[in-house]
Amino acid sequence: MAGISGAEQGATARARELALRGPRGVNPQVGAVVLSPDGRVLAEGWHRGAGTPHAEVDALSRLTPAEARGATAVVTLEPCNHTGRTGPCAVALLDAGVARVVYAAADPGDASSGGAQRLAAAGVEVVRADEAEGAALIADWLFVQRTGRPRVTVKWAQSLDGRAAAADGSSRWITGPEARAHVHRERSAHDAIAVGTGTVLADDPQLTARIEGEPDAPQPIPVVFGERGVPGSAALHRHPRGFRTAGHELERELFALAAAGIQTLYVEGGPTLASAFIRAGLADRLTVYLAPTLLGGPRTALDDLGVGTIDEQRRLTVTRLEQLGRDLLVEATTESEQ
Structure with a gap:
């Protein structure tokens, strides 16, 4: 220098x-x-x-x-x-x-x-x-400071044919232990983790970062998007940092999270919530785990993104490719990060 x-x-x-x-x-x-x-x-x-x-x-x-x-x-x-x-x-x-x-x-x-x-x-x-x-x-x-909202990473795991679950809705586990361990590190690296109320009701997730050998790993604050309430018996009530609830107006909710000091948000809430963030142009980074398996059926990893013609496709820039056990990690950025 x-x-x-x-x-x-x-x-x-x-x-x-x-x-x-x-x-x-x-x-x-x-x-x-x-x-x-x-x-x-x-x-x-x-x-x-x-x-x-x-x-x-x-x-x-x-x-x-x-x-x-x-x-x-x-x-x-x-x-x-x-x-x-x-x-x-x-x-x-x-x-x-x-x-x-x-x-x-x-x-x-x-x-x-x-x-x-x-x-x-x-x-x-x-x-x-x-x-x-x-x-x-x-x-x-x-x-x-530039955008008024946290930086958003949208994550999902999918089969090679683009499915997030089998036809009956079962999804544990598409990916292997190496990919799942990587997810926990990603959780710990973010200030908050987002799911929809549907995921809370269906899976009762803990939304903690569980990293082997690191019992004091930083924990993200869970944020539950949706109008339905979180059941009193939900595992989230035992989260070490509690949890927040948020409505459907994503941009307004993101502004509120930023005002509360949340700089990064890890969206891990299933196809509905992931698609909503991407459709609204509020996804900055994508983290996708590709499993070498085929499921077929209707349970696609993403829902409608508002793409009607090929000219409206949402182009990405791949920033990382890595083998995790049998699975493939793909990280990409959207136009907001380019």
């Missing part, structure tokens, strides 16, 4: 590690490292959630005024320039007498951006680090 010292490169990598200690939610995950003029680490900090000190302020709070004066602050996100629940980080850095600021991703907010410019105007040396790595750290949060 041009203009960045070795100590600052190391601090940038460390700041990204620190950022991941913070929770995912309405605010981005941000980490900060403060270096002395000779490159020694003086303090570290990260953002612990809405209403708590931002990463820069958290790190500065661990220093004396003499230690902070003339130091370099290395941050994963451009210092903010507005007053919300907390004051502007750019001002905090100026008040502390920091001489140099190295940051990665630019702040995309209309109100909160401009911190780098403010610092530079006040005489602080401001340097941009690797923007791509900084943006990758908060890619899902940036997606929410």
Whole structure:
């Protein structure tokens, strides 16, 4: 990285590690490292959630005024320039007498951006680090800022002839243990997991991420779409994070989920819900497990997508192909991600 010292490169990598200690939610995950003029680490900090000190302020709070004066602050996100629940980080850095600021991703907010410019105007040396790595750290949060909704992954498993179940409705198991283990990792990697009420009534799913050897794996919040109620005996009532209910107006419900701090949603609710998200143009990524088996019959993996002619087909970009035991994993993105 041009203009960045070795100590600052190391601090940038460390700041990204620190950022991941913070929770995912309405605010981005941000980490900060403060270096002395000779490159020694003086303090570290990260953002612990809405209403708590931002990463820069958290790190500065661990220093004396003499230690902070003339130091370099290395941050994963451009210092903010507005007053919300907390004051502007750019001002905090100026008040502390920091001489140099190295940051990665630019702040995309209309109100909160401009911190780098403010610092530079006040005489602080401001340097941009690797923007791509900084943006990758908060890619899902940036997606929410751009669209107002979580990034949506729609998942399904199907036979080679496109069926999700046999003619009698039975579907356990189309895929093998390797594919099913991969699904649990995908669940854990998302903030929330969505099913329809039909799936809850028919299958009584747990919707937990069960990963061998990882009893403390992150758990997605279940979201049940539909108008019918969830029975009191349903397994969802025993989910470690409880569950949310949502109606049929998908876009409005997605906006509400984003406002609640959900950045990614894993749709695992059967053909009706999967098709609804795709039909509405709200599916950003597709994860499909192809099993080398034939079922025939009417139980197709997707319902009507609103495609009347070949010119209306929904073209995808395949981003990954992988063999999982006997099954094939296909990952693709839709036009919203291209």
